Amino acid sequence: MSDNTLLSAEIKKLQKERNAIILAHNYQCPEVQDLADVIGDSLELARQAQKTDADVIVFCGVDFMAETASILNPGKTVLMPAKEAQCPLAAMLPPDVIQVAKEKYPDAKVVMYVNTTAAAKTYADIICTSGNAVKVVESMESDEILFAPDKNLAYYVQQRTKKKIIPIPNYGMCIVHDNIKPEYVKTIKKKYPNAKLTVHPECLPEVQEIADHIGSTKGMMEYVKNDPSKEFIIGTEEGIIHRMKKEAPGKIFHPINPLPTCRNMKKTNIQNLYEALLDMKHEVKVPSKIADKARKPIERMLNL
Numbered sequence: 001m002s003d004n005t006l007l008s009a010e011i012k013k014l015q016k017e018r019n020a021i022i023l024a025h026n027y028q029c030p031e032v033q034d035l036a037d038v039i040g041d042s043l044e045l046a047r048q049a050q051k052t053d054a055d056v057i058v059f060c061g062v063d064f065m066a067e068t069a070s071i072l073n074p075g076k077t078v079l080m081p082a083k084e085a086q087c088p089l090a091a092m093l094p095p096d097v098i099q100v101a102k103e104k105y106p107d108a109k110v111v112m113y114v115n116t117t118a119a120a121k122t123y124a125d126i127i128c129t130s131g132n133a134v135k136v137v138e139s140m141e142s143d144e145i146l147f148a149p150d151k152n153l154a155y156y157v158q159q160r161t162k163k164k165i166i167p168i169p170n171y172g173m174c175i176v177h178d179n180i181k182p183e184y185v186k187t188i189k190k191k192y193p194n195a196k197l198t199v200h201p202e203c204l205p206e207v208q209e210i211a212d213h214i215g216s217t218k219g220m221m222e223y224v225k226n227d228p229s230k231e232f233i234i235g236t237e238e239g240i241i242h243r244m245k246k247e248a249p250g251k252i253f254h255p256i257n258p259l260p261t262c263r264n265m266k267k268t269n270i271q272n273l274y275e276a277l278l279d280m281k282h283e284v285k286v287p288s289k290i291a292d293k294a295r296k297p298i299e300r301m302l303n304l
């Protein structure tokens with residue numbers, strides 16, 4: 001038996017003893033995905049975190065995802081095997097930037113991407129994910145929306161609503177998706193002319209414009225499973241291709257070159273997952289003063 005198989009068996013045993021659920025984002029490495037109870041996009045994972053009756057939530061993803069799970073479950077233990085896995089996009093929205101924008105646009109509502117810190121979320125009227133951003137914006141009473149912090153997702157929403165979308169800050173972006181240059185995509189499209197191009201809305205506007213489909217990681221999964229095409233170019237972090245191959249067998253998936261890899265998503269592995277469960281360590285706890293304020297806009301989104 002390989003070391004990984006032994007470790008996986010130990011994790012399953014500990015999971016039962018601790019009554020733990022393992023949630024993993026679509027970008028996690030294959031070994032972690034294969035062990036998870038639920039694999040999903042940010043929205044699906046937040047919903048799972050909200051409804052689980054497990055005592056312990058082991059979150060395999062990045063900081064803002066585990067924080068959201070903890071905010072929704074103040075009475076539960078949320079463990080993050082790679083505590084240092086931070087989303088750089090979430091760090092691009094310091095609360096003072098929101099405060100200044102709110103003063104400049106007093107009538108605007110603040111729609112904030114879930115990829116933000118818990119402290120930033122306390123300034124939001126409502127949270128959104130890439131899977132529901134348009135629906136969330138449309139649900140707001142105001143015609144002016146301060147949209148933070150991803151400028152490319154803001155562009156995606158602006159193409160689909162009549163409301164005025166004001167990106168704050170105007171430089172916010174995911175370093176992984178923003179780095180998928182239109183020329184990389186065009187080269188792959190030329191090489192595989194029959195392949196459909198699906199991309200994440202964190203990609204640059206020029207990449208969105210040439211895509212056949214744009215969606216959250218859940219949306220992308222559904223697209224490759226349901227579209228009759230046999231071949232796809234995957235405009236997002238490469239980790240999702242493992243799941244696509246498993247759930248859409250017989251189809252062909254071409255990653256972007258150079259390979260878009262989120263270093264932070266790859267910090268979780270089955271060794272640190274095992275250690276977190278064994279010693280019940282790397283707990284994520286949001287101070288209750290912040291959590292109580294941040295919970296409202298998250299719940300508003302989940303209740304939509």
Ligand code: 13P
Nearest residue numbers: 041042043129130216217
């Ligand atoms: P999804 O909600 O689409 O899974 O996106 C999360 C993310 O971090 C994208 O980079």
Ligand code: SF4
Nearest residue numbers: 087088089174176262
């Ligand atoms: Fe953050 Fe981008 Fe990584 Fe997603 S892919 S977790 S937005 S850095």
